[in-house]
Amino acid sequence: MSNNDKLWPLKGGIHPAQMKDVSNGTPIKQLSQPKEIILPLNHSNGAMATPCVNVGDQVKKGQLIATFNIPVATRIHASLSGTITAIEPRAIAHVSGLQAQSIVITTDQSGQIEILPKIDDWKSVSHDLLIRRIEEAGIAGLGGAGFPTQIKYRPHTQINTLIVNGVECEPYITSDDVLMREHSEQIVEGTLIALKILSAKDAIIAIEDNKPEAIGAIKAALNKLDTYNIRLRVIPTKYPSGGEKQLIYILTGQEVSSGNIPASLGILVQNVGTLYALRQAVVDGEPLTQRVMTLTGSAVNNPGNYWVPIGTPIQHIMNESTRDLIPHKIVMGGPMMGFDVPDANAPISKITNCIIIPTKQELPTFSDSNPCIRCGKCEQVCPVNLLPQKLYWNAKYHEWEQAELNSLFDCIECGACSWICPSEISLVQYYRYAKSEIKKEHLDKVKSDQARHRFEDRQRRLEKLAAEKESKRKARAAAAAKIQSNKDNTTESVLDDQAKADILASLARVKAKKPKLTTKVLDTKVVDTKALELAWQKTEDVVLKAKAKLLIAQQENSASVPALTTALGKLEERAKKAKLTWQDAVKFDATTIDDIEQ
Amino acid sequence: MILTPSSSPHIRNNPSITSIMLWVTAALIPGLITLIYFYGWGYLINSLIAIFTALGSESVILRLRHRNIYKTLTDGSAMLTGLFIGISMPGFAPWWVIVIATVFAIVFIKHLYGGLGQNLFNPAMGAFALVLISFPVPMTTSWVAPMGPNGIERLSLYEHVQISIRGTHSDFDGVTMATPLDHYKTNIQNKTADELLETNEFSNGPLYGIIWVNLAFLFGGLLLLAKKMITWHAPTGLLLGVGVMSLLFSSDPDIRMPISLHMMGGATMLGAFFIATDPASTATSNKGKIIFGLGVGVLTYIIRTWGNFPDAIAFSVLIMNFAAPFIDYYTRPRVYGKSGSMKGYSLRGGNK
Numbered sequence: 001m002s003n004n005d006k007l008w009p010l011k012g013g014i015h016p017a018q019m020k021d022v023s024n025g026t027p028i029k030q031l032s033q034p035k036e037i038i039l040p041l042n043h044s045n046g047a048m049a050t051p052c053v054n055v056g057d058q059v060k061k062g063q064l065i066a067t068f069n070i071p072v073a074t075r076i077h078a079s080l081s082g083t084i085t086a087i088e089p090r091a092i093a094h095v096s097g098l099q100a101q102s103i104v105i106t107t108d109q110s111g112q113i114e115i116l117p118k119i120d121d122w123k124s125v126s127h128d129l130l131i132r133r134i135e136e137a138g139i140a141g142l143g144g145a146g147f148p149t150q151i152k153y154r155p156h157t158q159i160n161t162l163i164v165n166g167v168e169c170e171p172y173i174t175s176d177d178v179l180m181r182e183h184s185e186q187i188v189e190g191t192l193i194a195l196k197i198l199s200a201k202d203a204i205i206a207i208e209d210n211k212p213e214a215i216g217a218i219k220a221a222l223n224k225l226d227t228y229n230i231r232l233r234v235i236p237t238k239y240p241s242g243g244e245k246q247l248i249y250i251l252t253g254q255e256v257s258s259g260n261i262p263a264s265l266g267i268l269v270q271n272v273g274t275l276y277a278l279r280q281a282v283v284d285g286e287p288l289t290q291r292v293m294t295l296t297g298s299a300v301n302n303p304g305n306y307w308v309p310i311g312t313p314i315q316h317i318m319n320e321s322t323r324d325l326i327p328h329k330i331v332m333g334g335p336m337m338g339f340d341v342p343d344a345n346a347p348i349s350k351i352t353n354c355i356i357i358p359t360k361q362e363l364p365t366f367s368d369s370n371p372c373i374r375c376g377k378c379e380q381v382c383p384v385n386l387l388p389q390k391l392y393w394n395a396k397y398h399e400w401e402q403a404e405l406n407s408l409f410d411c412i413e414c415g416a417c418s419w420i421c422p423s424e425i426s427l428v429q430y431y432r433y434a435k436s437e438i439k440k441e442h443l444d445k446v447k448s449d450q451a452r453h454r455f456e457d458r459q460r461r462l463e464k465l466a467a468e469k470e471s472k473r474k475a476r477a478a479a480a481a482k483i484q485s486n487k488d489n490t491t492e493s494v495l496d497d498q499a500k501a502d503i504l505a506s507l508a509r510v511k512a513k514k515p516k517l518t519t520k521v522l523d524t525k526v527v528d529t530k531a532l533e534l535a536w537q538k539t540e541d542v543v544l545k546a547k548a549k550l551l552i553a554q555q556e557n558s559a560s561v562p563a564l565t566t567a568l569g570k571l572e573e574r575a576k577k578a579k580l581t582w583q584d585a586v587k588f589d590a591t592t593i594d595d596i597e598q
Numbered sequence: 599m600i601l602t603p604s605s606s607p608h609i610r611n612n613p614s615i616t617s618i619m620l621w622v623t624a625a626l627i628p629g630l631i632t633l634i635y636f637y638g639w640g641y642l643i644n645s646l647i648a649i650f651t652a653l654g655s656e657s658v659i660l661r662l663r664h665r666n667i668y669k670t671l672t673d674g675s676a677m678l679t680g681l682f683i684g685i686s687m688p689g690f691a692p693w694w695v696i697v698i699a700t701v702f703a704i705v706f707i708k709h710l711y712g713g714l715g716q717n718l719f720n721p722a723m724g725a726f727a728l729v730l731i732s733f734p735v736p737m738t739t740s741w742v743a744p745m746g747p748n749g750i751e752r753l754s755l756y757e758h759v760q761i762s763i764r765g766t767h768s769d770f771d772g773v774t775m776a777t778p779l780d781h782y783k784t785n786i787q788n789k790t791a792d793e794l795l796e797t798n799e800f801s802n803g804p805l806y807g808i809i810w811v812n813l814a815f816l817f818g819g820l821l822l823l824a825k826k827m828i829t830w831h832a833p834t835g836l837l838l839g840v841g842v843m844s845l846l847f848s849s850d851p852d853i854r855m856p857i858s859l860h861m862m863g864g865a866t867m868l869g870a871f872f873i874a875t876d877p878a879s880t881a882t883s884n885k886g887k888i889i890f891g892l893g894v895g896v897l898t899y900i901i902r903t904w905g906n907f908p909d910a911i912a913f914s915v916l917i918m919n920f921a922a923p924f925i926d927y928y929t930r931p932r933v934y935g936k937s938g939s940m941k942g943y944s945l946r947g948g949n950k
Contacts, residue, residue: 011934016609095603171609245934258935331608340603356608363608370615370673373715374877377613379884380829384934387882390926405940407933415607422615429605 008253010246012383013238014416016171016336018210023296023303024174028182030307032320033107037080037311038347040092041066042100043073051103057084060112062287064136065103074148074350075138079289079309082107093314093332093349097342105311116285122193130197130282137281138288138350143176143242143271144333146351149278152268153197160266162203163251164191164275166218167235167242169208170334173354175292176272178305180207180214183276184221190275191230193282198268202229204251205272210237239336240414244269246383258410273353293348295321297357299328308348314355315344322357331356335363336415370423378417378427384410388417392427395434400441403434411435472552480548487544502586503529529585536578543571615714619674621827625818626681626872632814636749636807637689637742639758644696645684647762651700652680659709675714679703682722685868686912687729688740689758690774692765695736699725719919720879723912730912738908740767743775744807778804778863780908782855791851805863812867819871831887832880832894833870839895840866847903854903864902869894869911879919886922886929893918 041049049066059065059078066076085106089099116136119125135150143165164187168176180187191203205222207215218232235241235250245256248267256262262269270278273291280286289310296303300321308317314332318325330341332352348355356363378388387406394403411431418427550564633641656676660667670676683700703721711717730737745752750773753761761767767774776784781804785794794800822828844857860866874880874891881890894914901910932939 014611016611097603249934255935257937258933260935329604329608333606335606335608337606338608339606340608342603358608365604366610370669371713371715373615373618373675374882375618376829376877376882376887377826379882379931380826385931386933387930390882401945402943404945405943406930407936407940410933410935413606418607419609419611421610422613422618424610424614426605428607432605 006253007233007235008250009236010238010241010250010383011385012381012416013240014381014419015237016239016419018237019171019296019335020174020177020210022172022298023294023305024177026304028178028292028305028307031309031312031317033080033109034309034312034316035107036085036313036316037078037082037105037107037309038090038102038313039065039076039079039105039311040090040100040102040347040349041076041087042092043068043070047073048101049073049076051087053084053103055084055087058082059084059105060114062114062116062289064138064287072148072151074140074146075136075287076103077138077287077289078105079311080105080107081110081112091343091346093341093346093352095339095342102347116281116287118285119282122282123196127197127199130193133282134278137277137286139274139277139281140288140350141271142273142277142291142350142353144337144351144353146349149270149274152263152270153194155198155263155268157263158266159198159200159263159268160202161252161268162191162194162198162200163247163262163267163269164203164205164272165242165244165247165269166205166207166211166214166272167247168211169237169239169242170336170338170354171239172296172356173294173334174296175294175305175353177211177214179276179292180211180272181217184214184217185224186279187272187276188218188221188225188227188230189283190277190279192225192227193278194268194270194275195229200268202231205230205232206235206247206251207232208237208241209234239416240383240412243383243412243414245412258407288350291350291352293317293352294354295357296354297331298359298362299325299357308352310350311347313345313347314341317348317355318344318357325357327357328360329358329363329365331358331363336419337413366424366426370425372421372423372425375422377420377422381416381420383414383416384412386411388427391434392425392430395430398437400434400438403438408434408438476548476552479551480544483544483547487540529582532578532582532585536575536582539571539575539578543568543575546571615673615675618827619678621825622822622872623674623678623681625822625827626678626685626815628814628818629811629868630681630685632807632811633685633689636744636746636810638745638753639755640689640691640742640762641684643755643758643762644687644689644691645681647693647696648683648687648700649677649680651697652676652683652704655701655704656709659705663709663713665713670714673714676704679708679721682872683725686722686726686865688737689742690740690761690767692736692740693762694765695729695733698732699729702728715878717878718922720873720876720915723873723915726912727916730907736765739774741774741777743773744804748806775804777908778808779855779859779902782859782863783902783908786852786854791856805859808864809862812862812864815867815871819867822871822875828871828875829884829887831884832874832891835888835891835893836870836874836895836898837861837866837891839892839897840899841895843896843899847899860899860902864909865911866898869898869915873911873915879915879922881922881925881929883926883929883931885931886925889925889929890918890922893921 041051047068047070049068051066053059053065059082061078061081063078064075065078082105084103086104087101088104090102090104092098092100116133119133122130131150131153134153139149140146141149166176166180195203205218207218215234222230222232233251240246241250244262247269248262249255254265256265277288281288290307291310292305293308294305295317302321314330330344331338332341333339333354335356338354372389372392374389376389382388390406391403391408394406408431413428413431415428418425421427546564546568550568553561553564630641630645653671653676656671657667660670680700683696683703687696687699703725707719707721707724708717743750753770781800782794819833823830840860841857844860848854848856874894881887897914897917898910901907901913907913927943928941930939930941
């Protein structure tokens with residue numbers, strides 16, 4: 001940044017036919033009011049906005065009608081007054097031709113407008129208030145990415161330099177050009193507001209040298225307003241000088257390191273349209289409901305720039321220009337990076353800076369017609385210094401690792417390589433394919449890794465549980481054995497032995513006294529007492545087990561403690577009874593034997 | 599209304615393959631004319647035989663490969679290969695040598711590897727090497743001595759056709775010579791450089807004409823550079839390679855061929871601007887192209903000086919063709935926003 005006048009020439013790049021004079025000869029016109037406004041609720045990352053209106057509601061222009069509950073999305077406002085007639089899937093401006101849930105407004109002539117409180121004295125209000133205003137007004141980057149602007153004003157690093165991008169290097173597009181011609185003062189004021197919010201040192205407004213009127217207008221505005229820290233830099237016309245990272249290099253000689261954002265260099269890049277919208281939101285309280293859009297191409301009768309309400313169907317814009325037009329294709333954006341819209345009913349969005357309706361000769365449909373001869377012209381024009389030819393082979397033969405080695409993900413998809421390719425190979429399409437495949441593969445890998453980790457964790461958990469169970473079982477068994485042996489050694493065994501001894505003794509006596517018949521009778525009786533004894537012992541065993549269970553339950557603070565306690569009580573009761581019965585039986589036996597003896 | 603979308607960019611600047619091939623062909627024409635002027639109609643006959651054989655064999659192989667014959671033939675690449683062969687072969691080469699070389703170039707080197715852009719080797723140089731090794735006698739004894747005011751009497755077109763068809767020039771005396779490089783190499787052993795260069799035998803003999811031929815190819819090459827059909831990297835590398843080696847090892851012209859002869863006495867200019875710039879079989883990046891050219895230059899000097907062949911461009915190019923994929927792995931340019939260039943062929947090992 002030391003040398004103020006130095007420009008760093010862009011490496012590579014191309015000079016496609018400008019085609020800008022097709023549309024920049026007339027002032028910005030107001031588009032006639034469309035019958036319907038379609039505002040899709042989907043966000044590029046898959047999130048859906050929540051409508052805060054219902055079908056049948058009357059809405060004013062500028063009224064908030066839907067919000068996202070994620071930070072990386074902008075609010076949606078009604079761009080014209082009217083009635084909500086449907087919230088249903090409608091075609092969106094996407095190359096897939098897919099539909100998305102959209103709010104449909106049938107417009108009326110009431111012209112009711114809802115605006116936010118004006119902040120005339122923005123110099124003395126807080127940064128937070130201004131950033132909140134950006135959010136409330138639903139401002140997104142109008143240059144192409146549509147990134148929610150409020151997030152850019154809450155950077156993690158200090159922004160020193162604001163770069164105002166008025167380069168507009170794509171052929172055909174002139175929306176920024178005419179906006180700068182007609183609203184230079186607002187753009188400069190927007191730049192001042194942005195500088196204040198960011199507390200940045202200075203700003204550079206960059207314009208390509210093919211826009212002399214815009215350059216003049218900005219110069220005049222800079223002279224008029226108090227703008228000591230805003231500089232105008234005129235850069236040579238070359239595509240893609242307007243690419244964010246390319247522009248930063250041209251102006252500062254610095255490169256945004258791979259995978260980083262400009263904020264890492266203390267730089268923020270804003271499109272002129274965005275700064276205009278920012279100024280309107282702050283000073284006039286206008287939410288972002290319309291933008292300047294270039295309508296161009298040889299198939300339209302009166303090409304030019306229009307103020308278009310966001311959500312206007314392309315069909316309406318085409319009708320405005322040429323009745324009953326059956327287009328060969330509709331290109332949204334520029335001819336280098338724009339995309340084909342398959343359905344003319346799709347609405348324009350905040351990022352739609354241009355619609356091209358070309359004739360067949362003008363923008364023909366290309367097909368891969370020749371093999372790559374490795375001429376290397378693509379390498380000479382790549383602004384990022386890639387080897388496009390190598391990437392093509394990598395993509396064609398699914399050599400994903402090689403593609404990453406050849407820095408596939410640094411490709412900005414500017415299309416310069418496809419433009420120069422003598423074999424008419426749609427190189428960019430190959431790179432998009434390769435990128436999506438690699439992303440998918442990475443995602444699959446992440447997923448399978450997650451699944452594997454989950455499985456392994458589960459295995460570990462199960463093993464741990466099994467081990468715990470096993471050790472508890474062992475502890476329990478040990479405890480039970482201990483209790484058992486204790487009992488064996490003490491009362492129970494003593495009792496048992498004594499009883500057995502008693503019985504044996506009495507049996508012996510009986511045997512001695514009454515040989516046959518009595519023995520028989522007594523035998524049965526002895527068996528009876530033995531069965532009773534066994535029953536008592538079994539009950540006692542059950543009691544022991546229940547005690548062990550209760551002990552474990554108490555250790556684990558289990559909820560089953562009370563239940564177990566009552567169960568144990570009952571079991572002990574039963575054991576007592578069994579014992580008594582047996583003892584009675586033994587006593588009875590003994591007396592009988594005694595009687596017999598006597 | 600649903601339209602069929604196509605991919606961006608929607609505009610193209612197509613210097614088509616055909617136009618590139620035609621430009622290269624056009625750039626070769628001054629050289630061809632010079633060759634015909636100094637060395638007779640043989641070069642025209644050879645070129646025509648080679649071009650027709652190239653187109654014929656390409657249509658056959660395309661048919662066998664079930665490819666679109668018309669589209670491929672009209673891209674001009676087969677014609678260009680034929681022209682290269684016609685230019686590189688000796689003027690009195692028998693017709694069948696030209697046919698064999700051309701068929702080998704088109705069928706084996708080009709199409710068996712997958713056709714245009716897929717060949718690992720330069721077709722013309724591969725073919726040249728094949729016939730030089732396979733048929734050394736016609737390939738080394740068929741170099742025409744310069745004709746015209748300072749040279750031998752011109753042969754008529756009819757006589758040239760006769761020589762080509764019968765495969766021998768034995769009916770004519772003294773119409774052939776050793777190539778200038780060969781001549782110098784064998785004679786410098788018993789003569790000084792001054793003696794050699796001042797004798798009419800050499801200056802009006804082998805040397806006469808070849809310098810003009812080289813100048814014509816240099817002119818064609820500069821034309822291609824100006825039209826941005828080629829980049830400066832490979833030619834500069836090659837000329838640097840030959841030049842630096844000559845300065846290092848050929849400082850004494852009494853022992854070895856001087857730099858001037860290395861540059862203008864052989865196929866150096868043709869090699870630098872037309873062979874080393876062949877896109878398919880050389881390195882991809884600008885840095886890689888310089889290294890490729892340097893390699894060809896250094897090898898050319900080595901083979902010319904210490905090897906057994908009269909000229910060395912063909913062998914040097916073929917050897918460097920082998921190395922091109924390897925060069926590519928280590929000469930990737932530094933990409934915007936990255937601190938260094940990615941080197942090697944694996945994401946895990948061998949690169950920064």
